[in-house]
Amino acid sequence: MAKPKVGFYWCASCGGCEEAIVDLHEDLLVVAEKIDIVFWPCAMDFKYQDVRDMSENEIDITFINGAIRTEEQEEMANLLREKSKILISFGACSQIGGIPGLANFHDRDSIFQSSYGSTCPSVDNPDFIVPQTKTDVPEGELTLPAFHNTVKSTDQVVEVDYYLPGCSPAPYLTLNAINTLLAGKRPEKGTVLAPVKALCDTCDRKDSKPDKIMLKDIKRVSEVELDPEECLLAQGIICMGPITRSGCTQGGEGRCIKANMPCRGCYGPIPEVQDVGASMISAIASIIGIEGEENMSDEHVEKIMDTVVDPAGTFYRFSLATSYLRRKLNDYAKDNN
Amino acid sequence: MKRIGVFVCHCGVNIKETVDVEKVTVELKKHPDITHIENYMFMCSDPGQNLLKNAIKEKKLDGVVVAACSPTLHESTFRNAVEEAGLNQYQCEIANIREQCSWVHKEMKDATHKAKVIIQTAVAKLKLNESLSAISAPVTRRALVVGGGIAGIQAAIDIADAGYEVVMVEKKPSLGGHMIQLSETFPTLDCSQCILTPKMVQVSKDENVKLHVNSEVEAVEGYIGNFKVKIKQKAQLVNPDLCNLCDDCSDICPVLVPDEHEEGLAWRKSIFIPFPQAIPATFTIDEDSCLGLDPIACGKCKDVCEAEAINYDAKTQIIEEEVGAIIIATGYDLYPEENLAEYGYGKYPDVITSLQFERILSATGPTNGEVRRPSDGKVPKEVAFIHCCGSRDPDRHLSYCSKICCMYSSKHAKLYKHKVPDGQPYNFYIDIRSGGKQYDEFVQQAMEEEELLMIRGKVARIYKENDKMIIHGVDTLSGKGVQLEADMVVLAMGIIPSAGTDEFAQKLKLNTGEDGFMVEAHPKLRPVESIQAGYFLAGTAQGPKDIPETVSQASGAASKALALLSSDEIFHSPIIATVDTDLCSGCGICVATCPYDARELNEAEGVVEVNDILCEGCGACISACPSNACQQKNFTNRQLSEMIKIVAAN
Ligand SMILES: Cc1cc2nc3c(=O)[nH]c(=O)nc-3n(C[C@H](O)[C@H](O)[C@H](O)COP(=O)(O)OP(=O)(O)OC[C@H]3O[C@@H](n4cnc5c(N)ncnc54)[C@H](O)[C@@H]3O)c2cc1C
Ligand code: SF4
Ligand code: SF4
Numbered sequence: 006m007a008k009p010k011v012g013f014y015w016c017a018s019c020g021g022c023e024e025a026i027v028d029l030h031e032d033l034l035v036v037a038e039k040i041d042i043v044f045w046p047c048a049m050d051f052k053y054q055d056v057r058d059m060s061e062n063e064i065d066i067t068f069i070n071g072a073i074r075t076e077e078q079e080e081m082a083n084l085l086r087e088k089s090k091i092l093i094s095f096g097a098c099s100q101i102g103g104i105p106g107l108a109n110f111h112d113r114d115s116i117f118q119s120s121y122g123s124t125c126p127s128v129d130n131p132d133f134i135v136p137q138t139k140t141d142v143p144e145g146e147l148t149l150p151a152f153h154n155t156v157k158s159t160d161q162v163v164e165v166d167y168y169l170p171g172c173s174p175a176p177y178l179t180l181n182a183i184n185t186l187l188a189g190k191r192p193e194k195g196t197v198l199a200p201v202k203a204l205c206d207t208c209d210r211k212d213s214k215p216d217k218i219m220l221k222d223i224k225r226v227s228e229v230e231l232d233p234e235e236c237l238l239a240q241g242i243i244c245m246g247p248i249t250r251s252g253c254t255q256g257g258e259g260r261c262i263k264a265n266m267p268c269r270g271c272y273g274p275i276p277e278v279q280d281v282g283a284s285m286i287s288a289i290a291s292i293i294g295i296e297g298e299e300n301m302s303d304e305h306v307e308k309i310m311d312t313v314v315d316p317a318g319t320f321y322r323f324s325l326a327t328s329y330l331r332r333k334l335n336d337y338a339k340d341n342n
Numbered sequence: 343m344k345r346i347g348v349f350v351c352h353c354g355v356n357i358k359e360t361v362d363v364e365k366v367t368v369e370l371k372k373h374p375d376i377t378h379i380e381n382y383m384f385m386c387s388d389p390g391q392n393l394l395k396n397a398i399k400e401k402k403l404d405g406v407v408v409a410a411c412s413p414t415l416h417e418s419t420f421r422n423a424v425e426e427a428g429l430n431q432y433q434c435e436i437a438n439i440r441e442q443c444s445w446v447h448k449e450m451k452d453a454t455h456k457a458k459v460i461i462q463t464a465v466a467k468l469k470l471n472e473s474l475s476a477i478s479a480p481v482t483r484r485a486l487v488v489g490g491g492i493a494g495i496q497a498a499i500d501i502a503d504a505g506y507e508v509v510m511v512e513k514k515p516s517l518g519g520h521m522i523q524l525s526e527t528f529p530t531l532d533c534s535q536c537i538l539t540p541k542m543v544q545v546s547k548d549e550n551v552k553l554h555v556n557s558e559v560e561a562v563e564g565y566i567g568n569f570k571v572k573i574k575q576k577a578q579l580v581n582p583d584l585c586n587l588c589d590d591c592s593d594i595c596p597v598l599v600p601d602e603h604e605e606g607l608a609w610r611k612s613i614f615i616p617f618p619q620a621i622p623a624t625f626t627i628d629e630d631s632c633l634g635l636d637p638i639a640c641g642k643c644k645d646v647c648e649a650e651a652i653n654y655d656a657k658t659q660i661i662e663e664e665v666g667a668i669i670i671a672t673g674y675d676l677y678p679e680e681n682l683a684e685y686g687y688g689k690y691p692d693v694i695t696s697l698q699f700e701r702i703l704s705a706t707g708p709t710n711g712e713v714r715r716p717s718d719g720k721v722p723k724e725v726a727f728i729h730c731c732g733s734r735d736p737d738r739h740l741s742y743c744s745k746i747c748c749m750y751s752s753k754h755a756k757l758y759k760h761k762v763p764d765g766q767p768y769n770f771y772i773d774i775r776s777g778g779k780q781y782d783e784f785v786q787q788a789m790e791e792e793e794l795l796m797i798r799g800k801v802a803r804i805y806k807e808n809d810k811m812i813i814h815g816v817d818t819l820s821g822k823g824v825q826l827e828a829d830m831v832v833l834a835m836g837i838i839p840s841a842g843t844d845e846f847a848q849k850l851k852l853n854t855g856e857d858g859f860m861v862e863a864h865p866k867l868r869p870v871e872s873i874q875a876g877y878f879l880a881g882t883a884q885g886p887k888d889i890p891e892t893v894s895q896a897s898g899a900a901s902k903a904l905a906l907l908s909s910d911e912i913f914h915s916p917i918i919a920t921v922d923t924d925l926c927s928g929c930g931i932c933v934a935t936c937p938y939d940a941r942e943l944n945e946a947e948g949v950v951e952v953n954d955i956l957c958e959g960c961g962a963c964i965s966a967c968p969s970n971a972c973q974q975k976n977f978t979n980r981q982l983s984e985m986i987k988i989v990a991a992n
Binding site: 214251278279287 | 927929931945948
């Protein structure tokens with residue numbers, strides 16, 4: 006029997022998700038034995054044409070990581086969808102927009118302005134030449150993929166079968182997913198292949214939680230010496246653990262938490278959560294300043310709120326592109342690209 | 343799929359005038375989720391309800407939306423009708439197209455459109471409604487009464503008379519509260535002790551009443567119908583069952599302290615009986631001043647006690663009681679005299695408080711009822727009674743009127759005249775507040791027949807010159823300053839919640855108002871209930887009031903408590919919070935947000951649990967839960983988002 010054909014592709018990502026595949030270490034060799042890698046431009050020499058030449062559904066499983074920022078990425082996502090039986094959205098950027106998605110607080114013009122304009126200190130570009138999709142040179146026409154106005158998750162562009170969350174997905178989850186699929190099991194379409202409950206469920210610090218978590222204000226990690234055993238939220242740090250899927254380490258104690266850093270939310274929302282940022286803001290607002298709130302002056306409330314620095318970047322760090330907000334409104338609001 | 347019927351009410355012209363009910367009916371007929379729709383002039387009328395009931399049967403409906411007035415008005419009417427027709431009442435939703443639509447719009451076109459949207463949202467919610475039934479819990483059919491003043495006494499008697507057990511907790515050594523200190527009471531001038539002591543005896547003899555004096559409530563756990571109460575009782579150094587009131591002990595006791603019952607106008611010993619008719623009838627040792635706790639220092643009383651009632655080694659006890667209802671009757675205290683330094687209390691012995699004057703007037707008081715002033719025992723020939731001491735002065739003292747001071751100050755003047763016929767009372771008042779049966783007559787009679795001199799004005803300062811107290815004030819009628827001499831001054835101190843009310847309320851999680859008094863559930867319609875289920879309020883703990891009002895409120899609170907105790911079970915709305923344990927990570931965020939302490943983290947399971955009976959369905963936890971694990975029955979996030987989608991799409 007022919008080995009299942011597998012493809013990997015990267016869109017707007019940092020490369021960490023590719024690394025996460027390599028992080029399978031020896032297991033990668035075992036897996037590689039069982040599969041036939043037909044496309045992995047980051048690691049092997051493949052051409053887009055190779056994919057175009059394939060027939061529909063020829064690839065058994067394709068992993069796409071990274072968000073969709075450019076025309077090229079969108080085109081490849083569509084192409085791979087057409088050629089793949091199973092498409093897996095791999096990693097936070099692909100699943101929920103990730104860090105690139107934060108660019109949705111800006112738009113194409115302002116990004117070009119800050120990258121190619123006079124405000125960018127390392128660029129000498131007095132004529133403000135910005136990337137063009139077409140440029141005529143003596144040798145002919147040069148093309149570049151268009152830079153979209155809005156960053157999207159993979160599933161905002163093509164249909165996705167499964168998700169592997171995380172920045173980046175833990176190798177054991179990837180291995181589980183591959184083995185499950187190779188064994189012919191097919192979870193329900195749309196399943197996120199990670200534990201269902203939030204990180205708090207398995208967090209080592211869970212038992213240190215006080216009976217009632219009541220915050221006076223919010224602290225940044227740089228402002229306090231964090232107790233390595235106490236619940237970070239109870240220490241006044243915004244930890245996204247309560248809303249973020251667990252699974253970032255096998256056994257579950259939390260990758261960042263282990264390093265005495267709060268969870269930032271890369272594993273994305275647990276099921277049923279529609280908008281990570283809004284839900285978490287609502288949660289934090291519910292427990293902050295709760296003691297004596299009846300007699301709290303507006304100024305006091307204001308002061309407490311000011312202790313939340315960069316709320317957009319904190320609460321929507323990975324999920325802006327797939328939130329209800331999706332992006333900052335501007336003239337291009339209707340321009341879905 | 344549910345078969346949903348919609349009934350659009352005209353409300354006479356109230357709705358029909360601005361909402362085209364016919365158009366709504368015709369257009370929503372096509373709605374895929376609506377099986378049946380009709381409109382009617384008055385849905386709440388009997389024929390209207392019959393329409394609904396018949397349609398449920400004929401069209402085999404399993405859900406009903408009544409588009410009518412606010413659910414606060416007729417939701418229960420329609421839910422009952424739906425139950426009568428055999429459906430679960432929670433399969434009936436109200437679409438408010440009156441208060442939220444026809445009454446606030448003028449344009450028929452827009453209002454009609456909005457009415458349609460409102461109805462569609464109700465349909466969307468109803469589609470996902472669960473059938474629910476009321477939550478029940480058993481009731482411990484006993485009551486706790488905290489405070490043994492007239493309020494607590496009356497409430498305890500009423501509950502015991504109805505055949506239920508009462509646990510009574512009083513922090514002092516005897517029942518009686520402030521009323522036992524009063525001389526004669528307005529407006530009828532009957533002797534306070536004469537009317538109170540029979541009730542105290544009744545309490546002490548009633549087998550249904552278990553009395554704990556020298557005790558305070560330490561903690562309350564549980565919820566309406568099922569409270570577990572911890573009561574802390576001071577060490578019983580004198581065994582009340584053995585004490586035979588021979589009084590040998592107080593004769594020999596070497597320690598003298600100011601007598602609280604006499605408001606400091608007399609002394610008592612460290613071993614004492616607060617007053618002759620005290621209930622329970624026993625001597626008590628005041629631990630704070632007794633020397634005998636150190637046997638080397640004293641121990642005299644123990645030696646003389648033939649009944650062997652004294653045991654210095656007795657320890658503080660924690661008594662546990664289970665009750666279903668709790669009545670708060672913790673009473674009042676006087677506004678601290680020290681706060682009115684300009685009146686010279688403490689500096690001049692002949693400036694006294696109103697309660698001290700009650701003791702002076704009392705036949706059992708320090709002067710055996712003769713009016714004599716504290717400094718030299720002379721009979722004062724001119725006495726000034728200053729109303730509103732601390733009351734009605736929002737900038738410096740209490741903002742509220744203490745309600746009873748005009749009455750008791752008039753009473754004081756009157757009783758003074760009875761005892762010192764050639765004496766002259768002066769009453770300084772802001773204005774006379776004498777609302778109440780026979781109250782104004784009482785004041786008028788005092789003014790006319792007792793020659794009391796009423797001066798409308800505020801007193802600025804009181805000081806002593808030679809043998810006289812000089813009172814400086816303004817007569818606000820003439821606008822002129824007044825200066826008056828008197829032999830004694832009585833300050834009608836304002837009424838404040840009894841000492842410790844704040845901590846007590848916090849311990850029991852009861853609400854107090856800005857003024858510190860216990861807050862009732864509704865100022866007009868639920869005046870004797872606390873907002874916290876299972877707690878009832880009686881007497882001055884809730885606000886200043888006189889004896890008749892205290893007694894009525896106490897009986898009111900008792901009857902509310904009795905209503906609770908009279909059944910084996912209590913029922914509670916099933917619209918409460920739930921936790922989906924498959925989603926709850928035990929993050930604990932919700933726990934602190936619950937104002938009713940209905941949520942608790944089950945450490946073993948790592949998930950939060952809701953106490954169904956305590957949950958009032960306020961929803962605070964639901965917006966806090968980041969996991970969406972926490973949902974309110976029939977107000978799930980899914981239902982709400984379906985409703986919002988309809989509004990947003992239209
Ligand atoms: C000078 C003066 C004259 C008055 N004259 C009249 C009059 O002529 N006619 C009239 O109708 N009214 C009169 N009143 C009003 C009357 O005193 C009150 O209406 C009445 O006493 C209120 O009773 P109560 O039970 O609410 O409070 P209280 O009498 O204060 O009783 C409260 C009881 O609760 C106890 N207690 C407090 N806290 C706790 C606790 N945490 N745990 C356990 N026990 C606790 C206290 O020790 C006390 O025994 C007068 C008031 C004053 C000040
Ligand atoms: S709905 Fe309100 S009362 Fe019920 S558990 Fe939640 S916070 Fe507590
Ligand atoms: S907030 Fe939600 S997830 Fe957290 S403990 Fe409460 S119910 Fe569970």
